Amino acid sequence: MNVTSKALWYIESHLSGELSLDTVAGIAGVSRFHLSRAFSASTGISLVAYLRGRRLSEAARMLAEGAPDILAVALDAGYGSHEAFTRAFRQQFGLTPEQVRGQAHCGKLNLLEPLRMNQSTVTTLAALRLVRSEALLIFGLGERCESNAGIPAQWNRFLPHFGNIPGQVGRVAYGVMCNTDDAGSYEYICGVEVTEFPAYPAEFTRLRIPPQTYTVFEHREHISAIGASFKTIWNDALPASGYKVADGPFFERYGENFDGRTGLGGVEIWIPVVAQ
Numbered sequence: 692m693n694v695t696s697k698a699l700w701y702i703e704s705h706l707s708g709e710l711s712l713d714t715v716a717g718i719a720g721v722s723r724f725h726l727s728r729a730f731s732a733s734t735g736i737s738l739v740a741y742l743r744g745r746r747l748s749e750a751a752r753m754l755a756e757g758a759p760d761i762l763a764v765a766l767d768a769g770y771g772s773h774e775a776f777t778r779a780f781r782q783q784f785g786l787t788p789e790q791v792r793g794q795a796h797c798g799k800l801n802l803l804e805p806l807r808m809n810q811s812t813v814t815t816l817a818a819l820r821l822v823r824s825e826a827l828l829i830f831g832l833g834e835r836c837e838s839n840a841g842i843p844a845q846w847n848r849f850l851p852h853f854g855n856i857p858g859q860v861g862r863v864a865y866g867v868m869c870n871t872d873d874a875g876s877y878e879y880i881c882g883v884e885v886t887e888f889p890a891y892p893a894e895f896t897r898l899r900i901p902p903q904t905y906t907v908f909e910h911r912e913h914i915s916a917i918g919a920s921f922k923t924i925w926n927d928a929l930p931a932s933g934y935k936v937a938d939g940p941f942f943e944r945y946g947e948n949f950d951g952r953t954g955l956g957g958v959e960i961w962i963p964v965v966a967q
Contacts, residue, residue: 693926694719695733698726702742703805706749707767710742712873725936727875729925732918734806735838737875744803747783750776751800754792761788814919816928820907822961826899829867829942830856830889831882833896839918842866842879849881850951852892860884862947867898869940900940905961906932910943914954917943924960934964 697719702710715738716726730738746768758764765776765788780788784800791800832849836842846866853864860883867880880896888897908928910920929936941962949956 694721694726694729694930695926698730698738699806702738702745706745710769712738721930722936722938723873724871724938725925725929727871727873728921728941731838731875732921732925737837739874741803741806743779744783745805747780748800748802748804750780750788751784751791751797751802754788755795755797757792757795761792764788814912814916814923816920816923817909817911819928819932821934821964822905822907823966824900824903824905824961826902827865828885828888829865829880829882829898829900830885830895831865831867831880833878833880833882833898835876836879837874837876839879842881845879846881846951853883856883856885857889857891858885858887860886864945864949866943866945867900867940868942869898898940903937903939903963904966905941906934906964908960908962910958910960914949914958917958917960920960924962929962934967937963937965939963 698715701715701718712723712726716723719726719729721729727738730736730741734741736744750764750768753764753767754761761776762773765771765773768776770776770779777787780786780791784791786800791797832845832852834841834845853859854862863884865880865882865884867882868877869880871877878896880898882896882898906929908920908924910917912920941960944959944961945951946957946959949958
């Protein structure tokens, strides 16, 4: 059973109990950082959003069936007050708990059903390489993301700057994921390595990645299938490798062979690990 499957099993088995990211990560046998990335790569939703959506969906069913005590339902869903529960419930469904209980059905509510792992989207990876990298200075267009849907458009906005940035090192581009929060959102930077940070464009993100040891995986298929490689890496390849993931930026490295017009040429995926 892989990392995300273990997490899903535990969440569904303890939906009305005390659950935290640390607890679920412990059950899955990985760090909370590793679990957050594995879960989002596999399901397209953050673990925190999944847990919230599942608990509120079960609460909605209870209310539609006529549960008399809304506070009791709120407590079962992990909320400490009627007000906090109502706020989250309305944000999730657009209706209040009282309205759902009054209509006595879930109707058009977009309930979140339990997820089941689909193994058909995993892929076979070449043997990983272990690489020790010196510090990297990354300069580029950074945006906050909750999913990868907007990343292709972000690259499209960045590419006119590629090759025109003062101090750019080589013809290599980096897609860096960093500053992940517990809700599963992260900052994605389309950038290049530079010898020192330039002053322009002023709105670009400047990120110094300290010296680090990485496990390096090759994604050899079309870039549109990179999600399958990430899913395999986080759920299977990394746990099987015996390396512990370090909490820090990881990145896609687009070398000179990568063709942005066709999406072919291969990409390297660099994941930081604790040196052994």
